[in-house]
Amino acid sequence: MQYDYVIVGGGSAGCVLANRLSENPNNRVCLLEAGPPDNSLFIRIPAGIILLMRSNSRNWRYYTVPQKALNNRQIYIPRGKTLGGSSAVNAMCYTRGHPWDYDHWESLGNPGWGYQDVLPVFKRSEHYEAGEDDFHGTHGRLNVADLRFRHPVSEAFVSAAQEAGYPASDDFNNATQEGVGFYKVTQKDGERCGVARAYLHPALERENLTVMTGALVHRVRFDGRTATGVDVEHQGQVQTLSAGQVILCGGTINSPQLLKLSGVGPRQELEQHGIDVVHDLPGVGENLQDHPDVLVVHQNLKRDTLTLSPWELPTSGLRGVWDFFYRRTGQLTSNVAEAGGFIKSRPEEPIPDLQLHLTAAKLDNHGLNWTFSIGHGYSGHVCILRPKSRGDIRLRDANPRSPALIDPRFLEHEDDMEGMVRGVKAMRGIMAQQALGPWRGNEIFPGSQVQSDDQIRAFLREKCDNIYHPVGTCKMGVDDMAVVDPQLRVHGLENLRVVDASIMPTLIGGNTNAPTVMIAEKAADDILGVA
Known part of the structure; x- marks a missing residue:
């Protein structure tokens, strides 16, 4: 089978490219996704994220190797395994990072990636229900909306943050980003509007677009240093698809893995596993970055937050089902992480260095600890935005x-540890404000016995986790460790691109889904020669 473009990975970037590249009926496009279609009811229902976090069929459910600085714990890394990728299983927060992040990318040798270059692409990709302005567009495919449900404790958290001295914000995607408020979400009519719904579904009837789910790519094929196609396992058989261009959109974990399996990466590692070296490219798989995150958790005196209690769930659950299916309102339209924002951990920080999310439930270990979530409480996430730790x-x-x-x-x-210590203190400062008084029960995590910086560090080693924003393993640039150039072409090879969050040279200060859509839109322009 011969295609002009074979796209490996049907996540956020892959769905954008499938749409854009197949707009021209003369382009034969094939999209390959290892997971199933995005036809689960729990994808449509925003609060279904609670169950998708545990899904075996639509979540890769990765774990890290033991983390030395975290008491050798293995950290859970959920990633979407379905059409739409992680946009089908995430909390739907629409944030882009700070303008500084993109100007920094440009300063690293990536012309065309500064903030003034990418802002028009962000605007073009979205339909912003609040209306067009200097930072938002209304003619794009990705629907960005206000939440239809705000839990009272989320409202109180925003008030508490203002009492603590942090500014209010009704849009984290403006020029300053700083402030606390409610997240805009990728929803439409109270349902999740993931990238598959926004970009792929409208293109499925095109005769020149083939979408294969349950398709695991084994390797990219090469003729010398020119990519010619892929070997893919589908319905129990391995077949070869030929392509004019191969575009890897597997994400920060899967794209570098596939490059290495295909003979592209550090020579010593490839030879260690008996893989023939096509191209010795030492940066493949390096430069891994993610946002470390920790929870400050309180009991809730008012008993009105989300709970998995078998005694309360039937009543609250039935009410939520009625509100969602008959009105598209209520708790099931919640993205669970409704409130939050971007703040400075100390006055001398030039831009926000912490991100907050408030969840109206008791959480531990990504919600995988079900028994902990029985009963009422609320959880404040805090993460540092630009970690200096680098992995692989x-x-x-x-x-x-x-x-x-x-x-x-x-x-x-x-510096990452010290930033997180400041973050815990900042979150505790907000949680202690008068606005949260009617809800505030005992602090479960870190607990009243944890007060000194050393005690907070020990708490972080025991409980620090991540908030699902891995990037950087096929970084864009021109240095010796760069994997792709500013047009996202793999250095030293022909007809092979990587287009996903792995190309980010540094982690942006925010959630990574909207930037991934922007990256794919920009790549489509380059591939199609759009000025």
Whole structure:
């Protein structure tokens, strides 16, 4: 089978490219996704994120290797495994990062990626229900809306943050980003509007677009240093698809793994696993970055937050089902992480260095600890935005079905640990304000016994986790460790691109889904020669 473009990975970037590249009926496009279609009811229902976090069919459910700075704990890394990728299983927060982030990318040798270059692409990609302005557009495919449900404790959290001295914000995607408020979400009519719904579904009837789900790519094929197609396992058989261009959109974990399985990466690692070297490219799999995150959790005196209690769930659940299916309102339209924002951990910070999310439920270990979530409470997430720790993605073996070895090296850089200590103190300061008084029960995490900086550090080693924003393992640039150039072409090879969050040279200060859509839109312009 011969295609002009074979796109490996049907996540956020892959769905954008499938739409854009197939707009021209003369382009034959094939999109390959290892997971199933995005036809689960729990994808449509925003609060279904609670169950998708545990899904075996639509979540890769990765774990890191033991993390030295976190008491050798293995950290859960959920990633979307379905059409739409992580946009089908995430909390739908629409944030872009700070303008500084993109100007920094440009300063690293990536012309055309400064903030003034990418802002028009962000605007073009969205339909912003609040209306067009200097930072938002209304003619794009990705619907961005206000939440239809705000829990009272989320409202109180925003008030408490203002009492603590942080500014209010009704849009985290403006020029300053700073402030606390409610997240805009990728929803439409009270349902999730993931990238598959926004970009792929409208293109499915095109005769020149083939979409294959349950399709695991084993390797990219090469003629010399020119990519010619892929070997893909589908319905129990391995077949070869020929392509004029191969575009990897597997994400920060899977794209570098596939490059290495295909013979592109550090020579020593490839030879260790008996893989023939096509191109010795040392940066593949390096430069892994993610946002470390920790929870400050309180009991709730008012008993009105989300709970998995078998005594209360039937009543509250039935009410939520009625509100959602008959009105598209109520708690099931919640993205669970409704309130939050971007703040400075100390006055001398030039831009926000902490991000907050408030969840109206007791959480521990990504909600995987079900028994902990029985009863009422609320949880404040805090993460540092630009960690200095750098990790890597390495092969476990040469089997494409084996998960990669994921090592973010969370908090191994001293500055990251100290930033998180300041973050815990900032979150505690908000939680102590008068606005949250009617809800505030005992602090469960870190707990009243944890007060000194050393005690907070010990708490972080025991409980620090991540908030699902891995990037950087196929970084864009021109230095010796760069994997792709500013047009996202793999250095030293022909007809091969990487287009996903792995190309980010540094982690942006915010949620990564909207930037991934922007990256794919920009790549489509380059591929199609759009000025």
